[in-house]
Amino acid sequence: MILFVILFMFFDGSCCFSLHPLVVNSTIEHTNHTSISDFRVLNRRTLFECPDFNPYLQVNVSTTSDLSDEEFVTVTVSGVLIPAESDWVAMISPADSDVSSCPLTKALYVQTGDLSDLPLICHYPVKGQFLSNDPNYLSCKKKECKKYNNGKCEVTTCSGSIKFHVINIRTDIEFVFFAGGFDTPCILSRSSPLNFANPNHPLHGHLSSIDSTGTSMRLTWVSGDNEPQQVQYRDGKSETSQVSTFSKDDMCSSALVSPAVDFGWHDPGYIHTAVMTGLDPSSTFSYSYGSDSVGWSDKIQFKTPPAGGSDELKFLAFGDMGKAPLDPSVEHYIQPGSLSVTKAMADEVNNGNVDSIFHIGDISYATGFLVEWDFFLHLITPIASQVSYMTAIGNHERDYIGTGSVYSTPDSGGECGVAYETYFPMPTPAKDKPWYSIEQGPVHFTVMSTEHDWSEDSEQYDWMKTDMAAVDRSKTPWLIFAGHRPMYSSLKSSVDENFVDAVEPLLIDNKVDLVLFGHVHNYERTCSVYGGKCLAMPTKDENGVDTYDHSNYTAPVQAVIGMAGFSLDQFPNDVDLVLFGHVHKYERTCSVYGDKCLAMPRKYENGVDTYDHTNYSAPVQAVIGMAGYSLDKFPDHICPDDDHVKTYLQVNVSKTSDLSDEEFVTVTVSGVLLPAENDWIAMISPTDS
Numbered sequence: 001m002i003l004f005v006i007l008f009m010f011f012d013g014s015c016c017f018s019l020h021p022l023v024v025n026s027t028i029e030h031t032n033h034t035s036i037s038d039f040r041v042l043n044r045r046t047l048f049e050c051p052d053f054n055p056y057l058q059v060n061v062s063t064t065s066d067l068s069d070e071e072f073v074t075v076t077v078s079g080v081l082i083p084a085e086s087d088w089v090a091m092i093s094p095a096d097s098d099v100s101s102c103p104l105t106k107a108l109y110v111q112t113g114d115l116s117d118l119p120l121i122c123h124y125p126v127k128g129q130f131l132s133n134d135p136n137y138l139s140c141k142k143k144e145c146k147k148y149n150n151g152k153c154e155v156t157t158c159s160g161s162i163k164f165h166v167i168n169i170r171t172d173i174e175f176v177f178f179a180g181g182f183d184t185p186c187i188l189s190r191s192s193p194l195n196f197a198n199p200n201h202p203l204h205g206h207l208s209s210i211d212s213t214g215t216s217m218r219l220t221w222v223s224g225d226n227e228p229q230q231v232q233y234r235d236g237k238s239e240t241s242q243v244s245t246f247s248k249d250d251m252c253s254s255a256l257v258s259p260a261v262d263f264g265w266h267d268p269g270y271i272h273t274a275v276m277t278g279l280d281p282s283s284t285f286s287y288s289y290g291s292d293s294v295g296w297s298d299k300i301q302f303k304t305p306p307a308g309g310s311d312e313l314k315f316l317a318f319g320d321m322g323k324a325p326l327d328p329s330v331e332h333y334i335q336p337g338s339l340s341v342t343k344a345m346a347d348e349v350n351n352g353n354v355d356s357i358f359h360i361g362d363i364s365y366a367t368g369f370l371v372e373w374d375f376f377l378h379l380i381t382p383i384a385s386q387v388s389y390m391t392a393i394g395n396h397e398r399d400y401i402g403t404g405s406v407y408s409t410p411d412s413g414g415e416c417g418v419a420y421e422t423y424f425p426m427p428t429p430a431k432d433k434p435w436y437s438i439e440q441g442p443v444h445f446t447v448m449s450t451e452h453d454w455s456e457d458s459e460q461y462d463w464m465k466t467d468m469a470a471v472d473r474s475k476t477p478w479l480i481f482a483g484h485r486p487m488y489s490s491l492k493s494s495v496d497e498n499f500v501d502a503v504e505p506l507l508i509d510n511k512v513d514l515v516l517f518g519h520v521h522n523y524e525r526t527c528s529v530y531g532g533k534c535l536a537m538p539t540k541d542e543n544g545v546d547t548y549d550h551s552n553y554t555a556p557v558q559a560v561i562g563m564a565g566f567s568l569d570q571f572p573n574d575v576d577l578v579l580f581g582h583v584h585k586y587e588r589t590c591s592v593y594g595d596k597c598l599a600m601p602r603k604y605e606n607g608v609d610t611y612d613h614t615n616y617s618a619p620v621q622a623v624i625g626m627a628g629y630s631l632d633k634f635p636d637h638i639c640p641d642d643d644h645v646k647t648y649l650q651v652n653v654s655k656t657s658d659l660s661d662e663e664f665v666t667v668t669v670s671g672v673l674l675p676a677e678n679d680w681i682a683m684i685s686p687t688d689s
Helices: 038-044 338-350 371-384 418-423 459-469 497-509 643-648
Strands: 003-007 058-061 070-080 088-092 127-130 143-149 152-167 174-179 186-190 203-209 217-223 230-233 237-240 242-244 270-276 284-291 300-303 312-318 356-360 388-392 436-440 443-447 478-482 514-517 523-530 533-536 546-549 557-561 588-593 596-601 612-617 621-626 650-653 667-670
Touching: 058 174, 058 186, 070 143, 088 152, 127 152, 152 371, 203 371, 217 284, 230 270, 237 270, 270 284, 312 338, 338 371, 356 443, 356 514, 371 388, 371 418, 388 443, 443 459, 459 497, 497 523
Parallel strands: 003 312, 003 621, 203 388, 312 356, 356 388, 443 478, 478 514, 514 557, 546 612
Antiparallel strands: 058 070, 070 152, 088 127, 088 174, 143 152, 174 186, 203 217, 217 270, 230 237, 230 284, 242 270, 284 300, 436 443, 523 533, 523 557, 588 596, 612 621, 650 667
16 A cells, blocks of 8 residues: 655635734735835835934843843833834844945845835844834833923833844844834934854754655754754764855856845855764654754754655645744745744644655745845744755745846845755755755655756756656656646746746656646646646545546646745636636545545644645555635635535525515524634525526
């Protein structure tokens, strides 16, 4: 019996935490499909001291001792004479940045969202919050008398307090109080600098596979220390790290100055990587990493993936996740679903339901604002430290104008894949050739780069052709092809027909079973498709699960899974419901052993929705648990509900006789298996529309 289970995590449109209105309501759509908050325009403003003569202003932080690797601090601004909605506080790193050498060129940075002709600054905030997040600030409920005259208060000031989530980014930090909002900021006051207790502490350990044996695992982590460190594992075994970093000089070489080499730059510290060997596949071990001089991480348990050719694999797959703040701050780039999706994945990993993870492009969305890689790595550490976290490169990691990427957009903010390849070393052939294959369980994964040349005379094309042709289907009967940009999507502007024409024939020639792409920020699943036509349709089994029979192979099924964090794209009204006829929501997941599919109710809260159930029967039996999207984005039609669910569902009205000219009636829905917040009832007229 052979089993593999894929869980495609899905983020629903409702957000599980509050974003500042400047993020929610001020998004600008650019030709590179980049959503930008107003906070990003700040880098185009010259920072200067406000012409303010208030002697009472102070910025104080709840802790005066050195900061731990992670904590929440309360920043209090006091001595304010007239609170304003435009008052805000920024977290700045490092505290002693010298902005005197900033070039005053008037270059335009499309990727920042600001097309104004304004001077540059280099001191870009890590994050910021308006003091009005304190509900008592604008109303001045926290008053203090600063000056008395004959027992009467002559000067009353106000204060406000807001909380910031802080992680160890290896530099000192300060909190700066601004007037003027994001459009015309000027500095009113600063806190004293704060240092981290151990800026060299090893952090953000994450695992990846180096081959298909399951006997070796690469561990990569970040530290402020450039001396080699160790990973200790399996009863005293130890491996020494190789140390690397990158500088401004390593970023994109382009005539267009980018955030990555200018106002978005932040020192990345040092990236350590070491390979643990002599492991057993599908087994659990523990490790810690660091050194006696800088300290050690906690001991962490991890699981090796199954060896290629074994009978079982359970993995998570998704794209376009990014990160979001754990406080109410506004940041340069926020992906609102990332927090709840990561939590749901952590639950799966902690329950032992995951062998490995595949994140197929648009990883952190740092896009040239380098400190955001630290926040992304911090976010994924609970999952990526326990199982293999494999990645593919996307447009927001690689693309930049005039740098050799297939698509000449500024989407990487000037990183050109350097940060991505340093933080996530995959088993690729060489630098800036981010394609690879790996086998886990009964699956051969061919992972390509849609951002590098894939034309028929390219090096990558030859590699794809050779790699898939060499797959031993008796050992790994499943062939999954993955990359970032899709071949099929209802958002047709996201599909490059040249890419489809060049690469799709390889999928047919090698009988690829499943194709996984991201880039479009929703979930879509096709029929067995080739050349834009459905060559085979799924049938439903006795449980209502779509089943694809590949024993008589026609074409691969393609799935878009870019729904892990970025704000969801809206489906167009003219969706081809034959080609994309299986975009829907189920509220259970499914596991399979042999030919038996067991439906298990499963509901994720906080914005993470459920799974689309799909059965494949080919040389082996499998189930794919894919996240679905609600049909309310499509033209009206009957929900593809299971027959046994329809057996119980009823809608009854409190009155069965004819209605009077006016009355209130009660509508009761019964037989619901899994109540959901987005269940609703409509009154329709006429009934035979």
